[in-house]
Amino acid sequence: MKVFIEPIGRLINEFTKLPGVGSKTAQRFAYKIINMSEEEATAFAESIINAKKQVKYCKVCGNFSEGETCDICKERTGDTICVVKEPKDVIALEKAHEYSGVYHVLHGTLNPLEGIGPNEIRIKELLARISQGGVNEVIMATNPDVEGEATAMYIASLLKPLGIKVTRLAHGIAVGTDIEYADVSSLSRAIADRRDM
Amino acid sequence: MKVFIEPIGRLINEFTKLPGVGSKTAQRFAYKIINMSEEEATAFAESIINAKKQVKYCKVCGNFSEGETCDICKERTGDTICVVKEPKDVIALEKAHEYSGVYHVLHGTLNPLEGIGPNEIRIKELLARISQGGVNEVIMATNPDVEGEATAMYIASLLKPLGIKVTRLAHGIAVGTDIEYADVSSLSRAIADRRDM
Numbered sequence: 001m002k003v004f005i006e007p008i009g010r011l012i013n014e015f016t017k018l019p020g021v022g023s024k025t026a027q028r029f030a031y032k033i034i035n036m037s038e039e040e041a042t043a044f045a046e047s048i049i050n051a052k053k054q055v056k057y058c059k060v061c062g063n064f065s066e067g068e069t070c071d072i073c074k075e076r077t078g079d080t081i082c083v084v085k086e087p088k089d090v091i092a093l094e095k096a097h098e099y100s101g102v103y104h105v106l107h108g109t110l111n112p113l114e115g116i117g118p119n120e121i122r123i124k125e126l127l128a129r130i131s132q133g134g135v136n137e138v139i140m141a142t143n144p145d146v147e148g149e150a151t152a153m154y155i156a157s158l159l160k161p162l163g164i165k166v167t168r169l170a171h172g173i174a175v176g177t178d179i180e181y182a183d184v185s186s187l188s189r190a191i192a193d194r195r196d197m
Numbered sequence: 198m199k200v201f202i203e204p205i206g207r208l209i210n211e212f213t214k215l216p217g218v219g220s221k222t223a224q225r226f227a228y229k230i231i232n233m234s235e236e237e238a239t240a241f242a243e244s245i246i247n248a249k250k251q252v253k254y255c256k257v258c259g260n261f262s263e264g265e266t267c268d269i270c271k272e273r274t275g276d277t278i279c280v281v282k283e284p285k286d287v288i289a290l291e292k293a294h295e296y297s298g299v300y301h302v303l304h305g306t307l308n309p310l311e312g313i314g315p316n317e318i319r320i321k322e323l324l325a326r327i328s329q330g331g332v333n334e335v336i337m338a339t340n341p342d343v344e345g346e347a348t349a350m351y352i353a354s355l356l357k358p359l360g361i362k363v364t365r366l367a368h369g370i371a372v373g374t375d376i377e378y379a380d381v382s383s384l385s386r387a388i389a390d391r392r393d394m
Binding site for chain 1: 205262267
Protein backbone atom coordinates (compact mmCIF):
# COMPACT_ATOMS: atom_id res chain seq x y z
CA MET A 1 0.00 0.00 0.00
CA LYS A 2 1.34 3.40 -0.89
CA VAL A 3 1.89 5.72 2.04
CA PHE A 4 0.37 8.84 0.48
CA ILE A 5 -2.86 8.97 -1.48
CA GLU A 6 -2.26 10.23 -5.00
CA PRO A 7 -3.21 13.93 -4.72
CA ILE A 8 -1.08 14.36 -1.57
CA GLY A 9 1.84 12.46 -3.08
CA ARG A 10 1.68 14.62 -6.19
CA LEU A 11 1.55 17.84 -4.17
CA ILE A 12 4.54 16.76 -2.05
CA ASN A 13 6.43 15.94 -5.23
CA GLU A 14 5.70 19.41 -6.65
CA PHE A 15 6.90 21.12 -3.46
CA THR A 16 10.22 19.24 -3.58
CA LYS A 17 10.93 21.12 -6.83
CA LEU A 18 11.37 24.32 -4.81
CA PRO A 19 14.97 25.17 -3.84
CA GLY A 20 16.10 23.69 -0.53
CA VAL A 21 12.87 21.76 0.04
CA GLY A 22 13.28 18.07 0.91
CA SER A 23 10.54 15.49 1.33
CA LYS A 24 9.90 16.26 5.03
CA THR A 25 9.47 19.98 4.41
CA ALA A 26 7.36 19.25 1.33
CA GLN A 27 5.09 17.09 3.51
CA ARG A 28 4.64 19.92 6.00
CA PHE A 29 3.80 22.30 3.14
CA ALA A 30 1.29 19.80 1.71
CA TYR A 31 -0.46 19.36 5.08
CA LYS A 32 -0.68 23.14 5.35
CA ILE A 33 -2.37 23.34 1.94
CA ILE A 34 -4.84 20.60 2.89
CA ASN A 35 -5.72 22.45 6.08
CA MET A 36 -6.33 25.71 4.18
CA SER A 37 -9.84 26.76 3.22
CA GLU A 38 -10.79 26.18 -0.42
CA GLU A 39 -10.54 29.94 -1.08
CA GLU A 40 -7.05 30.17 0.40
CA ALA A 41 -5.80 27.20 -1.63
CA THR A 42 -7.33 28.61 -4.81
CA ALA A 43 -5.73 32.00 -4.17
CA PHE A 44 -2.40 30.27 -3.67
CA ALA A 45 -2.70 28.32 -6.91
CA GLU A 46 -3.84 31.40 -8.83
CA SER A 47 -0.91 33.45 -7.58
CA ILE A 48 1.41 30.86 -9.15
CA ILE A 49 -0.37 30.89 -12.50
CA ASN A 50 -0.68 34.70 -12.50
CA ALA A 51 2.99 35.20 -11.67
CA LYS A 52 3.96 32.92 -14.52
CA LYS A 53 1.55 34.62 -16.95
CA GLN A 54 1.91 38.26 -15.95
CA VAL A 55 5.63 38.51 -15.26
CA LYS A 56 7.35 39.48 -18.49
CA TYR A 57 10.74 41.01 -19.10
CA CYS A 58 11.25 44.70 -19.90
CA LYS A 59 12.22 45.04 -23.57
CA VAL A 60 14.72 47.79 -22.67
CA CYS A 61 16.58 46.47 -19.63
CA GLY A 62 15.47 42.85 -19.26
CA ASN A 63 14.11 43.36 -15.73
CA PHE A 64 10.86 41.77 -14.48
CA SER A 65 7.96 43.80 -15.83
CA GLU A 66 4.19 43.63 -16.05
CA GLY A 67 4.12 45.71 -19.24
CA GLU A 68 6.47 46.00 -22.23
CA THR A 69 8.71 48.45 -20.37
CA CYS A 70 9.41 48.25 -16.65
CA ASP A 71 8.60 51.07 -14.21
CA ILE A 72 12.28 51.83 -13.66
CA CYS A 73 12.97 52.40 -17.37
CA LYS A 74 9.79 54.51 -17.64
CA GLU A 75 10.54 56.77 -14.68
CA ARG A 76 14.30 57.30 -14.63
CA THR A 77 16.86 58.94 -16.89
CA GLY A 78 19.33 56.63 -18.54
CA ASP A 79 22.69 58.38 -18.08
CA THR A 80 23.92 55.67 -15.68
CA ILE A 81 23.34 51.98 -16.37
CA CYS A 82 23.92 49.34 -13.72
CA VAL A 83 24.64 45.93 -15.29
CA VAL A 84 23.48 42.85 -13.34
CA LYS A 85 23.24 39.14 -13.98
CA GLU A 86 19.60 38.48 -13.09
CA PRO A 87 16.34 40.38 -12.44
CA LYS A 88 16.50 39.46 -8.75
CA ASP A 89 19.76 41.42 -8.49
CA VAL A 90 17.79 44.53 -9.50
CA ILE A 91 15.42 43.90 -6.61
CA ALA A 92 18.33 43.50 -4.17
CA LEU A 93 19.96 46.76 -5.36
CA GLU A 94 16.65 48.65 -5.28
CA LYS A 95 16.20 47.64 -1.65
CA ALA A 96 19.47 49.42 -0.81
CA HIS A 97 17.90 52.76 -1.92
CA GLU A 98 21.32 54.04 -2.98
CA TYR A 99 21.09 53.93 -6.76
CA SER A 100 18.72 56.00 -8.86
CA GLY A 101 19.79 55.13 -12.40
CA VAL A 102 18.58 52.43 -14.77
CA TYR A 103 19.60 48.78 -15.08
CA HIS A 104 20.62 46.28 -17.70
CA VAL A 105 19.98 42.62 -16.94
CA LEU A 106 22.32 40.24 -18.77
CA HIS A 107 20.29 37.10 -17.93
CA GLY A 108 23.49 35.18 -17.30
CA THR A 109 27.23 35.57 -17.12
CA LEU A 110 29.99 34.35 -19.44
CA ASN A 111 30.74 30.69 -18.77
CA PRO A 112 32.74 29.04 -21.57
CA LEU A 113 32.63 25.63 -19.85
CA GLU A 114 28.84 25.64 -20.12
CA GLY A 115 28.88 27.13 -23.60
CA ILE A 116 27.70 30.57 -22.53
CA GLY A 117 29.55 33.12 -24.65
CA PRO A 118 28.92 36.83 -25.33
CA ASN A 119 26.07 36.02 -27.73
CA GLU A 120 24.16 33.98 -25.16
CA ILE A 121 23.72 36.89 -22.74
CA ARG A 122 22.30 40.37 -23.37
CA ILE A 123 25.57 42.14 -24.22
CA LYS A 124 24.64 43.34 -27.73
CA GLU A 125 21.43 44.81 -26.30
CA LEU A 126 23.63 46.76 -23.84
CA LEU A 127 25.86 48.01 -26.66
CA ALA A 128 22.77 49.02 -28.65
CA ARG A 129 21.45 51.06 -25.71
CA ILE A 130 24.81 52.79 -25.29
CA SER A 131 25.15 53.51 -29.01
CA GLN A 132 21.98 55.64 -28.77
CA GLY A 133 24.04 58.08 -26.68
CA GLY A 134 23.45 59.83 -23.36
CA VAL A 135 25.16 57.19 -21.21
CA ASN A 136 27.91 58.56 -18.97
CA GLU A 137 28.66 55.62 -16.72
CA VAL A 138 28.17 51.88 -16.65
CA ILE A 139 28.37 50.21 -13.23
CA MET A 140 29.29 46.53 -13.41
CA ALA A 141 27.32 44.81 -10.65
CA THR A 142 27.83 41.16 -11.58
CA ASN A 143 28.63 38.78 -8.72
CA PRO A 144 32.20 38.69 -7.37
CA ASP A 145 32.74 35.10 -8.59
CA VAL A 146 34.85 33.86 -11.51
CA GLU A 147 32.10 34.20 -14.13
CA GLY A 148 30.90 37.55 -12.78
CA GLU A 149 34.41 39.02 -12.75
CA ALA A 150 35.16 37.71 -16.25
CA THR A 151 31.90 39.16 -17.56
CA ALA A 152 32.58 42.53 -15.93
CA MET A 153 36.07 42.67 -17.41
CA TYR A 154 34.87 41.61 -20.87
CA ILE A 155 32.15 44.26 -20.99
CA ALA A 156 34.53 46.90 -19.61
CA SER A 157 36.97 46.09 -22.43
CA LEU A 158 34.18 46.71 -24.97
CA LEU A 159 32.99 49.97 -23.41
CA LYS A 160 36.23 51.74 -22.53
CA PRO A 161 37.23 52.35 -26.19
CA LEU A 162 33.84 54.10 -26.60
CA GLY A 163 34.85 56.61 -23.91
CA ILE A 164 32.28 55.35 -21.40
CA LYS A 165 33.22 55.47 -17.71
CA VAL A 166 33.02 51.90 -16.40
CA THR A 167 32.96 51.24 -12.65
CA ARG A 168 32.62 48.13 -10.51
CA LEU A 169 30.71 47.70 -7.26
CA ALA A 170 33.06 47.90 -4.26
CA HIS A 171 33.88 44.57 -2.68
CA GLY A 172 35.32 44.21 0.78
CA ILE A 173 34.30 43.35 4.30
CA ALA A 174 30.53 43.13 4.60
CA VAL A 175 29.11 45.84 6.86
CA GLY A 176 28.57 44.33 10.30
CA THR A 177 31.20 41.63 9.87
CA ASP A 178 34.03 41.50 12.41
CA ILE A 179 37.45 41.49 10.75
CA GLU A 180 38.20 38.40 12.81
CA TYR A 181 35.46 36.45 11.02
CA ALA A 182 35.70 37.97 7.53
CA ASP A 183 36.51 35.48 4.79
CA VAL A 184 39.96 35.61 3.18
CA SER A 185 38.74 36.75 -0.25
CA SER A 186 36.76 39.66 1.15
CA LEU A 187 39.67 40.71 3.39
CA SER A 188 42.20 40.67 0.56
CA ARG A 189 39.80 42.71 -1.62
CA ALA A 190 39.30 45.13 1.27
CA ILE A 191 43.04 45.66 1.58
CA ALA A 192 43.69 45.98 -2.14
CA ASP A 193 40.78 48.41 -2.63
CA ARG A 194 41.51 50.47 0.52
CA ARG A 195 40.62 54.16 0.20
CA ASP A 196 41.95 57.46 1.55
CA MET A 197 40.25 58.90 4.59
CA MET B 198 8.51 52.75 -6.19
CA LYS B 199 7.55 49.33 -4.89
CA VAL B 200 10.37 46.78 -4.95
CA PHE B 201 8.34 43.87 -6.36
CA ILE B 202 5.90 44.09 -9.24
CA GLU B 203 2.42 43.03 -8.15
CA PRO B 204 2.27 39.38 -9.34
CA ILE B 205 5.66 38.61 -7.78
CA GLY B 206 4.80 40.38 -4.54
CA ARG B 207 1.55 38.45 -4.32
CA LEU B 208 3.28 35.11 -4.96
CA ILE B 209 5.90 35.86 -2.30
CA ASN B 210 3.13 36.73 0.11
CA GLU B 211 1.38 33.41 -0.56
CA PHE B 212 4.58 31.44 0.01
CA THR B 213 5.13 33.08 3.40
CA LYS B 214 1.91 31.35 4.52
CA LEU B 215 3.73 28.01 4.43
CA PRO B 216 5.19 26.85 7.75
CA GLY B 217 8.74 28.04 8.43
CA VAL B 218 8.91 30.16 5.27
CA GLY B 219 10.09 33.75 5.77
CA SER B 220 10.28 36.48 3.15
CA LYS B 221 13.76 35.54 1.90
CA THR B 222 12.82 31.90 1.32
CA ALA B 223 9.50 32.95 -0.20
CA GLN B 224 11.45 35.15 -2.66
CA ARG B 225 13.62 32.21 -3.68
CA PHE B 226 10.51 30.07 -4.21
CA ALA B 227 8.88 32.82 -6.29
CA TYR B 228 11.96 33.18 -8.53
CA LYS B 229 11.92 29.41 -9.03
CA ILE B 230 8.27 29.55 -10.14
CA ILE B 231 9.00 32.39 -12.57
CA ASN B 232 11.88 30.42 -14.04
CA MET B 233 9.68 27.34 -14.55
CA SER B 234 8.11 26.60 -17.92
CA GLU B 235 4.42 27.46 -18.21
CA GLU B 236 3.55 23.73 -18.10
CA GLU B 237 5.54 23.17 -14.91
CA ALA B 238 3.97 26.17 -13.18
CA THR B 239 0.49 25.07 -14.24
CA ALA B 240 1.13 21.52 -12.97
CA PHE B 241 2.27 23.00 -9.67
CA ALA B 242 -0.83 25.16 -9.31
CA GLU B 243 -3.12 22.28 -10.32
CA SER B 244 -1.58 19.95 -7.75
CA ILE B 245 -2.56 22.46 -5.06
CA ILE B 246 -6.15 22.75 -6.27
CA ASN B 247 -6.46 18.99 -6.80
CA ALA B 248 -5.08 18.17 -3.37
CA LYS B 249 -7.58 20.55 -1.81
CA LYS B 250 -10.48 19.16 -3.89
CA GLN B 251 -9.68 15.45 -3.92
CA VAL B 252 -8.43 14.91 -0.39
CA LYS B 253 -11.39 13.98 1.76
CA TYR B 254 -11.57 12.23 5.10
CA CYS B 255 -12.53 8.58 5.49
CA LYS B 256 -16.01 8.37 7.02
CA VAL B 257 -14.92 5.40 9.14
CA CYS B 258 -11.54 6.39 10.57
CA GLY B 259 -11.10 10.06 9.65
CA ASN B 260 -7.88 9.46 7.72
CA PHE B 261 -7.06 11.21 4.42
CA SER B 262 -8.98 9.49 1.64
CA GLU B 263 -9.79 9.93 -2.03
CA GLY B 264 -13.09 8.05 -1.71
CA GLU B 265 -15.68 7.77 1.06
CA THR B 266 -13.66 5.06 2.81
CA CYS B 267 -9.86 4.99 2.91
CA ASP B 268 -7.77 2.11 1.53
CA ILE B 269 -6.70 1.06 5.02
CA CYS B 270 -10.29 0.64 6.25
CA LYS B 271 -11.18 -1.20 3.03
CA GLU B 272 -8.32 -3.67 3.13
CA ARG B 273 -7.71 -4.48 6.79
CA THR B 274 -9.64 -6.17 9.57
CA GLY B 275 -10.71 -3.97 12.44
CA ASP B 276 -9.85 -6.01 15.53
CA THR B 277 -7.12 -3.55 16.55
CA ILE B 278 -7.62 0.22 16.32
CA CYS B 279 -4.75 2.66 16.65
CA VAL B 280 -5.95 6.08 17.84
CA VAL B 281 -4.01 9.13 16.59
CA LYS B 282 -4.42 12.88 16.69
CA GLU B 283 -4.09 13.76 13.00
CA PRO B 284 -4.10 12.09 9.57
CA LYS B 285 -0.38 12.77 9.20
CA ASP B 286 0.27 10.57 12.22
CA VAL B 287 -1.24 7.67 10.24
CA ILE B 288 1.28 8.32 7.48
CA ALA B 289 4.16 8.36 9.98
CA LEU B 290 3.04 5.06 11.56
CA GLU B 291 2.46 3.42 8.17
CA LYS B 292 6.05 4.26 7.20
CA ALA B 293 7.27 2.20 10.17
CA HIS B 294 5.71 -0.95 8.57
CA GLU B 295 5.11 -2.42 12.04
CA TYR B 296 1.35 -2.07 12.43
CA SER B 297 -1.23 -3.83 10.29
CA GLY B 298 -4.49 -2.87 11.99
CA VAL B 299 -6.82 0.04 11.36
CA TYR B 300 -6.73 3.60 12.68
CA HIS B 301 -8.99 6.17 14.26
CA VAL B 302 -8.09 9.82 13.73
CA LEU B 303 -9.37 12.11 16.50
CA HIS B 304 -8.67 15.35 14.56
CA GLY B 305 -7.41 16.99 17.73
CA THR B 306 -6.67 16.29 21.37
CA LEU B 307 -8.42 17.43 24.53
CA ASN B 308 -7.41 20.97 25.42
CA PRO B 309 -9.74 22.62 27.95
CA LEU B 310 -7.83 25.92 27.77
CA GLU B 311 -8.70 26.21 24.08
CA GLY B 312 -12.22 24.92 24.60
CA ILE B 313 -11.59 21.52 23.03
CA GLY B 314 -13.54 18.97 25.02
CA PRO B 315 -14.57 15.37 24.26
CA ASN B 316 -17.34 16.52 21.90
CA GLU B 317 -14.94 18.56 19.75
CA ILE B 318 -12.82 15.55 18.73
CA ARG B 319 -13.92 12.24 17.22
CA ILE B 320 -14.36 10.27 20.45
CA LYS B 321 -18.01 9.35 20.02
CA GLU B 322 -17.23 8.03 16.53
CA LEU B 323 -14.60 5.80 18.17
CA LEU B 324 -17.10 4.55 20.74
CA ALA B 325 -19.63 3.88 17.97
CA ARG B 326 -17.06 1.79 16.05
CA ILE B 327 -16.24 -0.19 19.17
CA SER B 328 -19.91 -0.74 20.06
CA GLN B 329 -20.32 -2.62 16.75
CA GLY B 330 -18.09 -5.33 18.29
CA GLY B 331 -15.03 -7.20 17.03
CA VAL B 332 -12.46 -4.84 18.55
CA ASN B 333 -9.91 -6.54 20.82
CA GLU B 334 -7.36 -3.81 21.39
CA VAL B 335 -7.14 -0.04 21.14
CA ILE B 336 -3.62 1.43 20.90
CA MET B 337 -3.42 5.03 22.08
CA ALA B 338 -0.90 6.74 19.80
CA THR B 339 -1.48 10.38 20.69
CA ASN B 340 1.61 12.53 21.16
CA PRO B 341 3.51 12.28 24.47
CA ASP B 342 2.65 15.87 25.45
CA VAL B 343 0.20 17.11 28.08
CA GLU B 344 -2.84 17.12 25.76
CA GLY B 345 -1.92 13.80 24.15
CA GLU B 346 -1.45 12.08 27.51
CA ALA B 347 -4.69 13.51 28.89
CA THR B 348 -6.60 12.39 25.80
CA ALA B 349 -5.11 8.89 26.00
CA MET B 350 -6.03 8.57 29.66
CA TYR B 351 -9.54 9.92 29.11
CA ILE B 352 -10.26 7.48 26.26
CA ALA B 353 -8.72 4.59 28.22
CA SER B 354 -11.04 5.39 31.13
CA LEU B 355 -14.03 5.12 28.75
CA LEU B 356 -12.91 1.87 27.12
CA LYS B 357 -11.65 -0.19 30.03
CA PRO B 358 -15.15 -0.65 31.57
CA LEU B 359 -16.18 -2.12 28.19
CA GLY B 360 -13.56 -4.86 28.59
CA ILE B 361 -11.39 -3.53 25.73
CA LYS B 362 -7.62 -3.92 26.07
CA VAL B 363 -6.12 -0.42 25.88
CA THR B 364 -2.40 0.02 25.26
CA ARG B 365 -0.14 3.04 24.80
CA LEU B 366 2.79 3.44 22.40
CA ALA B 367 6.10 2.90 24.21
CA HIS B 368 8.02 6.08 24.96
CA GLY B 369 11.69 6.13 25.83
CA ILE B 370 15.04 6.89 24.33
CA ALA B 371 14.76 7.36 20.55
CA VAL B 372 16.57 4.65 18.62
CA GLY B 373 19.99 6.00 17.62
CA THR B 374 20.16 8.52 20.47
CA ASP B 375 23.09 8.29 22.88
CA ILE B 376 22.00 8.15 26.51
CA GLU B 377 24.36 11.06 27.10
CA TYR B 378 22.30 13.28 24.82
CA ALA B 379 18.80 11.95 25.52
CA ASP B 380 16.38 14.53 26.93
CA VAL B 381 15.34 14.25 30.55
CA SER B 382 11.67 13.38 29.84
CA SER B 383 12.57 10.53 27.48
CA LEU B 384 15.15 9.18 29.91
CA SER B 385 12.77 9.20 32.86
CA ARG B 386 10.10 7.44 30.73
CA ALA B 387 12.72 4.93 29.61
CA ILE B 388 13.60 4.12 33.21
CA ALA B 389 9.99 3.97 34.42
CA ASP B 390 8.92 1.75 31.50
CA ARG B 391 12.02 -0.52 31.58
CA ARG B 392 11.31 -4.10 30.52
CA ASP B 393 12.60 -7.56 31.40
CA MET B 394 15.24 -9.02 29.15
